[in-house]
Amino acid sequence: MTELDVASHDAITLETAPTRYIEGPGIRFAYRRLGLSTGTPLVLLQHFSGNIDAWDPAVVNALAADRPVIAFDNAGVGRSTGRTPDNVAAMARDAVDFIDLLGLAEVDLLGFSLGGCIAQQIAAEHGRLVRKLILVGTAPKGGEEHLLAVLQEAFSQTDAPDPRLPLFFTKSSASRSAGLAFLKRTKVRKNDRDTDNGRPVTDPQAKALITxxxxxxxxxxxxxxxxxxTLVASGSHDTMLPASNAYAMFKELSNAQLILYPDSGHGALFxxxxxxxxHVRTFLDTQPPAA
Known part of the structure; x- marks a missing residue:
């Protein structure tokens, strides 16, 4: 019996799921699981600087309505122990270790931003482990990024209630309104919230993404x-990892679909x-054509 077999689907949400821990060599991983106890688990790989509570409950809870979903903190992030690596390959190894500790033989991956880079590395190296791949707001090796410039611009906007508003959303009234609603959803959970570990996480993560x-x-x-x-998705006006990256990946991947969302930035999925x-449900539930 795997860890996932004991999960209960009854009314557990990202906001209410208990934070669980599993011990690995040198790392104690923090994670939450929700959704069904059967089916291929969807493992979420988070963006630069993000932890479990940075995920949007509207996305996670809806995906968990008909499948197992696992959100976790990789090494050094949030309540996971260990040191955050400064390269994607090591982050991918840590994520695979976490999946192995849960006893999972096959998973789907949803990688957002830096998490999308990690997802690519895992899928390329562990073909039997990954069934389907979702890459959102991310870039291929050698892709275009503007991380430091965009971060500097976002943090200079002192009137913004949260840096994620200018980072993830456009300046249009519709996008800004959606951004404020997103921020409100991420703050619903009051107890047992994840932790922000600051520069020991963001400095190596920034180096990993830029490299x-x-x-x-x-x-x-x-x-x-x-x-x-693979499902590749991006916002039309992503200033951090531009949508040109999504198209570049779509062209080179052997079995990919591409979706661009209108009037949206890095946080198009939110x-x-x-x-x-x-779109994700349709993609994950579609059976491959018979050989």
């Missing part, structure tokens, strides 16, 4: 190693959460 995008892969070897069905969940 990933600065490392040329002219033959697209990593993308070509990914054989799993702004268009109902549509995004619908």
């Amino acid at each position: 990933w995008c600065a490392t040329p892969d002219p033959e697209h070897a990593l993308l070509h190693a990914i054989r799993q069905p 702004q268009h959460h109902e549509t995004f969940v619908s």
Whole structure:
């Protein structure tokens, strides 16, 4: 029996699920699980600086309505112990260790931003572990990024209630309104909230993301190693990891679909959460054609 077999589907949400822990060599991983106790688990890989409570409950809870969903803190993040690596390959190894500790032989991956880089690395190296892959607001090796410039701009906007508002959403009234609603949803949980560990997490994560995008892969070897069905999604006006990255991945992946969401930035999946969940469900539930 795996860890997931004992999960209860009854009214557990991201806001109410207990934070659980599982011990690995040198790392004690913090995670929450919700949704069904059967089916292929969907493992969530979080963005730069984010922890479990940075996920949007509107996305996570809706996805968990018909499948197991697992959100976790990778090494050094939130309530997980260990040191946050400064490279994507090590982050991917830690994530695979976590999945192995749960006793899971096959998973789907949803990687957002930096999490999408980690998801690519895992899918390329562990073909039998990953059934399907969802890449959101991310970039391939050698892709375009503007992390430091965008962070500097966002933190200079002192009138913003949260840096994620200018980071994840556009300046339009519709996008800003959706952003404020997103921020409100992420703050619903009051007890047992995850922790922000500051620069010991963000400094190595920034180095990992910048190095990933600065490392040329002219033959697209990593993308070509990914054989799993892949859904690539991006906001039309993502200033951190521009939508050109999504198109570049779509062209090089062997079995990919591409979705661009209108009037949206890095947090398109949160702004268009109902549509995004619908697209993800359709993608995950579609059976491959018979050989």
